[in-house]
Amino acid sequence: MAERAGVKHAVAVANGTAALHAACWAAGLGPGDEAITTPLTFVATANAVVYQGARPVFAHIDGATLNVSPDAVKRVATARTRALLAVDFAGLPCEYDRLLPLARARLDRHRRRRAFVRRRLRRSAGRRPGQYDDSFLPSREADHEGEGGAVLTDRDDLAERLRAMRHHGIRYSDRGRPWRYEIPEPGNNYRLTDFQSALGLSQLAKLDRFWQRRDRLARRYRERLGGSPFVELPALTEGARHGWHLFVVMLRLERLAADRDLVLQALRAEHIGVTVHYPLVYRHPFYAGRFGYGAGLCAAAEAVEGRLVTLPLFPAITDADQDDVLCALDKVFAHYGR
Numbered sequence: 001m002a003e004r005a006g007v008k009h010a011v012a013v014a015n016g017t018a019a020l021h022a023a024c025w026a027a028g029l030g031p032g033d034e035a036i037t038t039p040l041t042f043v044a045t046a047n048a049v050v051y052q053g054a055r056p057v058f059a060h061i062d063g064a065t066l067n068v069s070p071d072a073v074k075r076v077a078t079a080r081t082r083a084l085l086a087v088d089f090a091g092l093p094c095e096y097d098r099l100l101p102l103a104r105a106r107l108d109r110h111r112r113r114r115a116f117v118r119r120r121l122r123r124s125a126g127r128r129p130g131q132y133d134d135s136f137l138p139s140r141e142a143d144h145e146g147e148g149g150a151v152l153t154d155r156d157d158l159a160e161r162l163r164a165m166r167h168h169g170i171r172y173s174d175r176g177r178p179w180r181y182e183i184p185e186p187g188n189n190y191r192l193t194d195f196q197s198a199l200g201l202s203q204l205a206k207l208d209r210f211w212q213r214r215d216r217l218a219r220r221y222r223e224r225l226g227g228s229p230f231v232e233l234p235a236l237t238e239g240a241r242h243g244w245h246l247f248v249v250m251l252r253l254e255r256l257a258a259d260r261d262l263v264l265q266a267l268r269a270e271h272i273g274v275t276v277h278y279p280l281v282y283r284h285p286f287y288a289g290r291f292g293y294g295a296g297l298c299a300a301a302e303a304v305e306g307r308l309v310t311l312p313l314f315p316a317i318t319d320a321d322q323d324d325v326l327c328a329l330d331k332v333f334a335h336y337g338r
């Protein structure tokens, strides 16, 4: 994975949630800190921040690409911001050329402040200042039926801490005597099993083939649905390679005598496995209750949430399967269209 991503280290862990949590832990996120993310993601993204006792802060999304907006990230950043969890919605890369300079600028400011604080408080008590990295990428693995995740980083020190963290924080002081170990900081049991690793490695070898199939299916969907009066397709980014982890459309509800849920039900009645990615994170009762978030926080995300439909897209579906999906869509739109 490291080789493919062009980074020094890929620390494999049990699943994507463990990868997110390990990344937040390694970044030194803790109580009083804030981490910026998108509301349009799986809840695991924000949960990882919460596990560390920090506060997730939700930035606006770009209503066309559905990815977090770099301008919005800038707007919600405060002196407490310690991390940015950018999510490539459905597989479309975020605007990293704009996000990374923002993160680096903040990191530089934090380092300067930290140096100042250190000078002033030589022997300050409490938590060590956190570590940072610009290339934490929790990664969903290929297409296997198992579980898996990884944290990718160029930094040797973080990779070493992460490798210890996934195995209870254990550090071996003497390789010749493995029964002797120490725990400088508590970790977790986030190990990837050998079974998962074997499956993941064999799938990694097929990744290009899988991606090509996804790309072809996505192109077919886009060609067929591009001119539909009933759906809007998320924008693509020039020059960015879409992973097509998901294929998401936005219903044009003004053209339909049905809401999104009715359309989903009708498609499911046609035996099409449609679903929704994702209910907005801050609308979950926990986030509303703990952090006081509510309706109106991220207008662009709220405007699309009730229109999102994820169509089946995975390498194993045939062109004929996809035609069935398109046929069912035509049928449902013919019924509810106006």
Ligand SMILES: Cc1ncc(COP(=O)(O)O)c(C=O)c1O
Pocket (backbone or CB within 6 Å): 015, 016, 017, 018, 041, 042, 044, 045, 087, 147, 148, 149
């Ligand atoms: C955007 C995103 N992040 C994180 C996760 C969590 O990954 P895992 O299920 O491997 O823990 C998911 C899973 O669906 C996801 O969609």
